[in-house]
Amino acid sequence: MTTIFRELFAYRVLIQTLVMRDLKGRYRGSALGLLWTLLNPLLYMAIYALVFSVYMRMEIEHYAVFLLSGLLPWIWFSSSLLMGTTSIIEGGSLIKKVFLPPQVLPTVTVIANFVNFLLSLPLLFGLLLLFGVTPGWALLVIPVVMTAQFALVLGLTLVVSATSVRYRDIPPILGHLLTFWFFLTPIIYPITQAPARFRSLLFLNPVTPFCLAYQEAILYNKLASFEVFGAMIGIGVCALVAGVVVFGWFRWSFAEEV
Amino acid sequence: MVVVEVEGVSKRFRRQTVQPFTTVKTAFVDFVLRRQHPERDPTYQALRDISLTVRQGEVVGLIGRNGSGKSTLLRLLTGIYRPDSGKISVHGRVGALLELGAGFHPEFSGRENIFINGIVLGLSKRDIRQRFDAIVRFAELEEFIDEPVKTYSSGMSTRLGFSVAVHAEPDILFIDEVLAVGDEAFRQKCFEKIDDFRGRNKTIILVSHDLGAIERWCNEVLWLEEGTLRERGMPRRVIDLYRQSITTQQAADSVAEHHRIESEVYQNATAETGQRWGSREIEILSVAMRHTSGQESYVYLSGEATRVVMHYRVHRPVSNAVFGIAILRGDGILCYGTNTDIDGLSLPDLGDEGEVEICLERLDLMTGTYVLDVAAHAVDGYPYDYHHGLYSFAVKSDLQDSGISRIPHAWVIKPFMAVS
Numbered sequence: 001m002t003t004i005f006r007e008l009f010a011y012r013v014l015i016q017t018l019v020m021r022d023l024k025g026r027y028r029g030s031a032l033g034l035l036w037t038l039l040n041p042l043l044y045m046a047i048y049a050l051v052f053s054v055y056m057r058m059e060i061e062h063y064a065v066f067l068l069s070g071l072l073p074w075i076w077f078s079s080s081l082l083m084g085t086t087s088i089i090e091g092g093s094l095i096k097k098v099f100l101p102p103q104v105l106p107t108v109t110v111i112a113n114f115v116n117f118l119l120s121l122p123l124l125f126g127l128l129l130l131f132g133v134t135p136g137w138a139l140l141v142i143p144v145v146m147t148a149q150f151a152l153v154l155g156l157t158l159v160v161s162a163t164s165v166r167y168r169d170i171p172p173i174l175g176h177l178l179t180f181w182f183f184l185t186p187i188i189y190p191i192t193q194a195p196a197r198f199r200s201l202l203f204l205n206p207v208t209p210f211c212l213a214y215q216e217a218i219l220y221n222k223l224a225s226f227e228v229f230g231a232m233i234g235i236g237v238c239a240l241v242a243g244v245v246v247f248g249w250f251r252w253s254f255a256e257e258v
Numbered sequence: 259m260v261v262v263e264v265e266g267v268s269k270r271f272r273r274q275t276v277q278p279f280t281t282v283k284t285a286f287v288d289f290v291l292r293r294q295h296p297e298r299d300p301t302y303q304a305l306r307d308i309s310l311t312v313r314q315g316e317v318v319g320l321i322g323r324n325g326s327g328k329s330t331l332l333r334l335l336t337g338i339y340r341p342d343s344g345k346i347s348v349h350g351r352v353g354a355l356l357e358l359g360a361g362f363h364p365e366f367s368g369r370e371n372i373f374i375n376g377i378v379l380g381l382s383k384r385d386i387r388q389r390f391d392a393i394v395r396f397a398e399l400e401e402f403i404d405e406p407v408k409t410y411s412s413g414m415s416t417r418l419g420f421s422v423a424v425h426a427e428p429d430i431l432f433i434d435e436v437l438a439v440g441d442e443a444f445r446q447k448c449f450e451k452i453d454d455f456r457g458r459n460k461t462i463i464l465v466s467h468d469l470g471a472i473e474r475w476c477n478e479v480l481w482l483e484e485g486t487l488r489e490r491g492m493p494r495r496v497i498d499l500y501r502q503s504i505t506t507q508q509a510a511d512s513v514a515e516h517h518r519i520e521s522e523v524y525q526n527a528t529a530e531t532g533q534r535w536g537s538r539e540i541e542i543l544s545v546a547m548r549h550t551s552g553q554e555s556y557v558y559l560s561g562e563a564t565r566v567v568m569h570y571r572v573h574r575p576v577s578n579a580v581f582g583i584a585i586l587r588g589d590g591i592l593c594y595g596t597n598t599d600i601d602g603l604s605l606p607d608l609g610d611e612g613e614v615e616i617c618l619e620r621l622d623l624m625t626g627t628y629v630l631d632v633a634a635h636a637v638d639g640y641p642y643d644y645h646h647g648l649y650s651f652a653v654k655s656d657l658q659d660s661g662i663s664r665i666p667h668a669w670v671i672k673p674f675m676a677v678s
Binding site for chain 1: 280281283335352363366373383
């Protein structure tokens with residue numbers, strides 16, 4: 001059970017190298033570099049702000065900030081999953097021809113996307129200042145939320161990366177699934193907009209508590225409820241356990257099937 | 259000191275009928291329709307109860323036919339596969355070169371892959387930086403080191419893989435048939451490196467079909483067959499046994515193939531085809547080539563004797579029958595042909611059934627596959643039963659001479675000495 005993490009630790013230098021490589025690969029060859037990473041959420045933000053704040057006149061204070069505080073963690077989540085599905089298939093020759101613990105590859109994807117997420121945070125805080133929202137001490141809770149989210153993202157990415165080796169249509173299926181999932185997560189709308197009887201339904205979505213926690217802390221300088229925190233930690237642990245177990249089932253078939 | 263120890267290792271693979279993977283869709287549809295896939299054994303045994311030990315400083319060669327489990331064994335030793343049963347322990351840092359291309363990420367540049375590969379082989383970043391130039395120079399890739407590896411030719415990536423692996427200074431090196439690529443100059447460099455490794459008491463396990471190289475490098479040779487260890491020991495002895503087994507196998511295969519063709523021919527005994535024609539007053543029922551020992555065989559060494567035996571049946575007695583044979587090269591060139599008439603034989607009364615045999619005292623042919631034609635016809639050429647292009651046999655030779663036929667010869671060299 002812990003082997004998977006011990007091996008990750010043993011290969012930390014390699015993970016670091018691969019993460020650096022991944023990030024450099026993203027920013028290399030374009031003068032705008034980092035800006036490209038920010039452009040994507042910015043465009044989304046602009047479009048949703050236009051549709052919801054202007055066209056549909058949803059009454060949410062600082063809609064752009066609200067949107068970004070949920071959107072940025074979502075991008076970390078969804079791009080990790082999406083890129084993670086193919087990570088083992090693409091790194092096939094590393095697994096077939098040299099001994100490389102395969103969990104290194106999805107882990108690198110998750111970490112690289114996490115770093116990307118961190119790099120996009122200044123955008124959010126810049127916007128906060130622009131809108132005149134002063135962030136408060138509740139921000140201190142963000143690292144806890146991130147840690148729990150890291151467990152969730154890593155766990156799920158391990159699951160999809162392992163299963164995709166055998167079931168090759170998982171990546172496209174996941175692509176569609178993530179689109180639905182996005183709309184079912186209170187990112188572009190506040191959870192309070194959902195009718196009360198649907199709200200419990202929203203809580204079936206494991207990403208919901210994370211979005212709430214980010215929004216509360218960043219926008220309203222409030223700690224999310226104890227239940228939300230409990231849910232986040234529980235979800236993180238469960239996802240990680242599931243990831244390790246599923247990865248363990250498939251792991252020894254990678255070299256044969258990739 | 260024992261550095262590699264394998265105890266009773268077995269490995270099964272899932273049979274991958276079309277592709278190794280499936281789709282959620284298929285799995286779902288199969289589940290909904292409760293479709294069961296035909297219950298044939300979905301696995302096959304790649305290795306069966308292998309045990310071996312390798313001591314430090316030994317160079318061990320693995321030989322065997324394709325699919326005998328050589329590569330699987332190396333992958334198990336490297337830790338890429340896990341054995342289904344048995345125990346493997348490897349002591350020391352391992353460097354492995356498995357098949358072509360080594361372990362590279364195709365999207366990454368050569369430079370990046372050197373770092374990744376180096377770390378996987380147990381080097382620190384500093385070690386790699388120190389050796390970087392040497393690695394690139396050895397691989398002769400100075401110009402392309404920043405190009406993605408997917409743009410490399412197989413020779414280039416093999417060179418890079420070999421270079422990283424040897425510069426990582428592993429204690430144990432596994433090499434799987436990689437020396438087959440690369441040009442002569444690079445092969446030479448590899449051989450020097452391997453020699454250097456041997457000199458420094460490192461351990462090497464080498465898979466190759468190049469039996470000459472195996473004999474030259476190894477202290478010990480292991481011969482794998484169908485996943486089991488068939489023989490191990492001194493290179494010369496094991497390689498000879500292996501060669502013999504291949505020849506025997508080929509001979510047996512050729513006899514089986516001949517019989518298959520024969521039964522096909524006689525199933526349509528009366529059909530007129532491009533390969534068999536004639537009015538069948540005399541029918542040739544079967545054709546066999548036999549060694550002088552009487553053993554049926556379709557593989558001969560150049561210069562060996564053979565007997566061609568035709569079994570005939572007379573349907574309507576004729577007085578002017580001639581039996582003939584012809585040997586053609588694969589490309590249709592007639593190497594030799596003769597018949598009983600040309601050789602001035604007058605045939606006795608053939609009876610109802612019998613055998614005609616011609617003894618070819620020396621098959622002085624070059625290495626290759628030849629076609630044997632046989633016929634029964636009238637003196638004027640009117641065909642009774644003509645078999646054309648149906649039977650084949652192989653000739654093997656250790657000599658490198660060329661042409662169609664080896665003409666018996668002898669050299670005489672007489673320098674004219676100046677009188678001093």
